[in-house]
Amino acid sequence: MAKLRVEKVSKKFGPKKVLEDISFEVEEGSFTTLLGPPSAGKTTLLRIIAGVEHPDKGRIFLDDEDITDLPPKDRNVALVYQTFALYPHMKVYDNIASPLKARKLPPDEIRKKIEEISEFLNIHHLLDRYPRELSGGEKQRVAIARAMVKEARIYLFDEPLTNLDYKLREAARTELKRMSKALKATILYATPDPIDALALSDKVHILFEGKLLQSGAPREVHDLPNNLNVARVFSYPTINLIDADLEMKNGKVTLKTPFVSIDLPTYCTSTLAEGRYLLAIRPHDLHIVFEEDRSLTNVFKARLLLTYIIGSETIAHVEANGVRLTLHLPYIYRVGEVRDVKVFIDANRILLFDANTMERVYP
Amino acid sequence: MKTKTLILVTTLPTLFYLFTWLFYPFIYNIYFSTFYYKLARPELTRFIGIENYVSLFTDPDFYLAARNTVIFILACLGLEFALGLLIALCLSRDFKGIGIFRIFFTLPILLPPISVAIIWRLMIFPEMSLIDFITQTLFNIRINWMAGGFPSYIIVMLIDAWQWAPFIGLILLAGMLGLPPEPVEAARVDGAPPTTVFFRIIIPYLKPIILIALILRFLDLIKLFDPIYAVVTGGGSGIETLSVYIYKRGFKVLDIGYGAAISVIFWIVAFIAANLIVRRFKEYLV
C-alpha cells in the first residue's frame, strides 16, 4: 500500500496533446476514481503510472520515491485492463501465478497465495481452465485476482466493468465495492461511468480532453461542478442545458428560459450580472406534476415524446417550447403516445454556467 | 530513447543485409556494364563506356525478350485469373469432403517450379506423351510443343497457370470465406437471388483481394524463368523472357558486361514497377 503523486505530467501522441499538466495525489488506502469521457486520457495516464508509457514531461512518485524512469517490472504496481489481458495460452492458475513467479517465490508459497485469493474471489473452480473457457464475469474476477495476488503498492483499474453486460455489471460493482473495503488497498479506478464514480469511490478526479478539471468527494463534485464539462461528464443521464437570460428588476432576480421563468433568491446572486447564461439541471431534478397545485411555482408545460423504462425507473424525453429535456423519474411511467404534461423544475438544484468560460457562476 | 535504440537495432541490420545481397549487386552491374567483360576471355576486358547499352538497344533479341515478358504477363494474368476464380468458386462450396478438394486444387502452389516444368515436359514430350495421345485421339494431330513458336507460348502459359491459378484461387477463396456474412445475408433478406448477390455484392466486396492477387502474380511474372527454361532446353527458342535472356547471355555465352547491361535495365524497370505497385498495399496496412 502506498501513496501516489502525479506531478505535472504531459504527454503528446504526434501533434495531439493527450495529457496536459496533470497533477494529483491518491491517498494511501483510498479508492479514487478517474472519471472522464472516452479518449479523455484516462488510459494513457494509467499506462504512464504503470510504466508501459513514458511521459513527455512530469514525474510520478510512489511514497515520495520517483518512479518515472523505472521499467514496469520494478514498480510493483498492478493494472487490470478493460480487456482483462489474460494470457490465453496459460491456465487460470498460471495466469494468477505470473506475478508471483516473476518474484521467484517458492512454489509452495505461490500455491498458498493463489488458494487464498481464489477463495476470496470465488474462482477456485476455475483454476484449471483456460481463459477462453471463461465467461466475461469470470474473466474479470481472474484479472482482478492476478492483480490482487501481487500485493502491489497501488492497484490501477482501467474500466473493468465496461466489457460486462449490464446484468453482470450490477453484481460486479457491488462485489468490487465489497472487495475494496475488505482489502484496504490504494486503488485508482478509471471509468467513463458517473455511477461508478458515485457508487464506488472516496474521491474523484474529472479528466476531460487531457486536462484535470475538478477533484473532490464524489457527491460534492457531482452536486457542485465547477465547470460545465464536469457537469456533462458527471451526470447520468446527460445533464440538461438550456440558454437562459438573467434579468434584474425591482430587486428581483429572474432567470428567463424559453419555457419558464424562475425567480432566484437574491442573497446568493450578488455577484451575477444580467445577461445570457447556460442553465444546467439534472434529469432527476425535473419532476412530472400529476395533481393541480396552484401553490407550486416553476411549473411549465411540455410535450412528452417518449418514455424509456429502465426496470423501475423511467427516462422521459419531453419538449418544452422547442427545447428538448430529459427527465429521470424514480417510478415506471409508461405512455403510449405523445401527450402534454406539466413539469416542475427544482429551483434549488439549478446550476448556472458562464457561456464563454464554462465556469460555474451560480450557486 | 530506449525505444529508439530498439527500433534501430531491429531494423538496420535487416535493411543492411538486404542491401548487401540485392542492391549492392545492382551498383556492380552498372559498373560491369561499362566493360567489355567475358569470363572465358578475362584478358580482353576493357572499359567501353556505354557501348553495351548501344548494342543492347539495337539488339533484336533483347526487344523480343522484352516483348515476350509483356506477352506472358498479360496472357498468364488473364488465364490464371479466370481459372483461379473457377477454383475459388468450386472450393467455396460447403459439403462433406470439400477439405480434400481444397488440398487437391491448390496442391501445385508450393511445388518447386522446376519440378512442375519437368512434370509438364513429360506430359508434352514429343512422340510419346500423354498430351500427344489425347490430341491424337481427339483431333488426330500431334503438336510439337517444344519446337518454339505459338505452341511453346501456349504450353508455357499452361504450365504457369497450372501452378499459379491455384494460388489466385486460394487467395480468392480466403477472401470469400473471410467476407463478413452480414452483407450477403442482408442482400438475401433484401430480396436478391443468389446470382445478384454474387455479382452485386460478393464480387465488389472482393475487389481489393482480387487486386492483391493480380498484383502479386504480376510482380512474379516479371521474373518468369523456370517453365521457359525447361521447355526451351533441348527444344525451340524465340520465347525467352528477360530473365532467360540474361541467363543465356551471361552464363551460356559468359558475356558478363552485356548481361550486366540488360540486368541494369531490367532491375530499374522491375524496381519502378514494384515500387509503384507496392505502395498500393498501404491501404491494407493495419
Added chain:
Amino acid sequence: MTNITLENVTHIYDKRVKAVDDLNITFPHGKLSAILGPSGCGKTTAMRIIAGLLHPTYGKVYFDQKDVTDLPPEKRNVAMVFQFPVVYSIMTVYENLAFPLRVKKLSKDQIDKEVKRVAEFLGIQQFLHLKPVGLPADLKQKIALGRAMIKQADVLILDEPLTNIDPSARFELREKILEVKRETGATILYVTHDQAEALTLADLIAVMKDGKILQFASPEDVYNHPANTFIAWFLGNPGMNLLKGTLESKDYKTYVELEGIRIELPATISTEILDRISTNEVIFGIRPEQIEVSLESKPNYIYAKVSIVEDTGMLRIATLNIGNLEIKVKTEKFLREGQDVYIRFPAQYIKLFDKDGNIIYG
C-alpha cells in the same frame, strides 16, 4: 399484416448444441414483439429461422396460414436490421436504399421516389450521394433501417439494432423505430438483451433462455408478474431479491420463514398456496424498490444493517444485512454504510416461487 407462427421449431448446431428448443409461439400481426434474453439464449437463431437464413432442424414456420419453412429469404418478404449495422460499403447510400427495390425490378422513377421518401423520413437526405464508409454507426444503422422499411415487408426483424450504437444516439433511432411501426403496420420482431428496450418499445415481450420461451406477455405483466425466478432477476435493476425460505402455518396465519425472520402473508392467499405445493420450501421474492425503508424503528419493520451503499445519482442501492441474509433495497434516502435501518416488505409486492423457481403466488 402477418401472424408469424413457429411450430415445434428446434435448431441444433454441430449436431450437439440446441440453440432453439421446441418453440411454439405466434407473434401477432401488427404488433412489436420483443424477444428478450441474455446472450446465447437462442433469440438470434430463432430470428434467422424466421428470416429464412437458417433452416430449422425440426419444425415449421408459418406466415399466416402459409408454410414458409423451405422458402429462401428472398421469397419471404421479410426485412431485417442486424446488430452490426450492415450497409453495403461498395455502394452509395442512395444505392443502398435502392437495392431492395432494384432486385424487385421497379422502375427508375418509382425507385427514386421511394428512396427520397425514406431518406427524408429518416433525415439522411444529405448523405445520399456518399459511400457509407466511415459514417458513424448510428447513421449506418439508419441506412440499414431505411433499406429494411423501403421494401414494405410484411415482417420486420430488428436484431439488437441499438446494441452497437453510441448511447447518446440511441434516442433518435428508438423514436424512428416507433415511427416505422406506426407507419408500416408491419409485424415487428425486436431482439434485445436489454430489458429497458423491451420494456419501452414492445407491445409484447417474449423472454427467452436456453433456447426456450419462458413467458410471452405484456411488459407490465412480465415485470410485475414474472413467471419464474430467472425473469424476476433478469428484469429490474437490480433484479428481484430472491431468498430461500419455508412456509409455515400457525394460528390460522401463514408465514414465510427466512433464516429466523418471519414474514406474515396476507390471510387471503395463504390457504390457496398451501393447497398448490407439495413441500413447504419456497423462494421468497421482492423487488428492491418495493421494500420500504425507515430510519426509525416502527411496528412490523425489521431491523437491518447497511453493509454497502452504491449511489447512482437519483437513488441509492444499498445492500442490507439481516442476520446472515443479504437484501438489496433501492431508495431515495441517503444511507451510510454501517447504519441501522428498519425495513418492511409490503404484502402486495411479495412473490413466492416454488423451489424450481416457478411462480406460485403474486
Added chain:
Amino acid sequence: MKINGWKIATVIAFILLTIWTLIPIYYSFITAFKSRIEITYWPPTLIPKEFTMQYWFIIWFDRPTIAYYRNTVIASLISTLIALAFSMPTAYTCARFNFKNRSDVLFTILTFRFLPPAAVVLPIYVFLRQLALIDTPISLGLIYGAINIPIGVWVLRSYIIEIPPELEESYMIDGYSRLRAFLNITLPLIRPGLVAVSLIILALSWGEFLFASILTTSPAGKTLPVGISEYMGGEWGYEWNKIMAATFYAIIPIIIAFIAIRKHLARGLTFGIVR
C-alpha cells in the same frame, strides 16, 4: 431436391479441375514405376503394366543425388534461419511501435521481394567466384535468406499485430522484461504463424532454381532442383522413370509441408494481407 443447371455445372467443374490438377501429378508419379521399355509405349499406359521400384533406389547411386539432397537441406535450413533471425526483430518493432519511418522501412523491404533474381545474379556470381564460395550450399542459403526476409517481416508482423499489446504490457507489469514478455507471451501465441512462415520459406528455398543453377557448377555442390533439371537431356537421355523418381523425392517433402500449413498459406503468400 430438384436437379438444376447450376448443380450439373458445378459437378462438371469439379471433375474437370480434378483431372487438370491431378493427372499431371499422377501420371508423372506412376512413370517412376515404369520399366525402361514401358516409358516408350504408345499409347502411354496410365497404370504401369510392370510395376518396378528399382529406379527409386537406382537414382541414389548413379548420380550424386545424396549430395543434391544434402545441399538442398543445408541451403534451405540456413535460409530459413537467416530469414527468421533478421525478420523476427524487425517484424516485432514494426508491429509494436509506431515510429516515423515505419512504412518506409516496410515498403522498402517489400520492394526487395519483387526484384528479379536474374537482375542481380551476375555480380554475385563474379564475387562468389573470386572468393571461391561458388558451389557451396552455405552461400545459397545466405542469398535465399535475403530473398525471403520480406516474407518473414511482413507475415510475422501480421501475426504479431493480432496479439494485443496489453498482454505483453500486463506481463511486464507482472514483473518481467520486454524480452521475456516477447518470449513467454507473444512467441507462443504466434506459433502457428511462425511455423507456417518457416515452412513457406523452407519450401521456397527448397525449390529455388535460378541462383542455384548459376552459383553451382560441380556435381557435389548442386541442389536438388538443379540436379534433376540436368537429368533432362543429359547423359541419362530421357529416362523418365529415373527423372520422375528424383523429382518426387524433391516434391514429397513439399507436399507434406503444404498439407501441414495449408490454412496459413494464403496469408503467408500474400505477405499477411489476405487473412
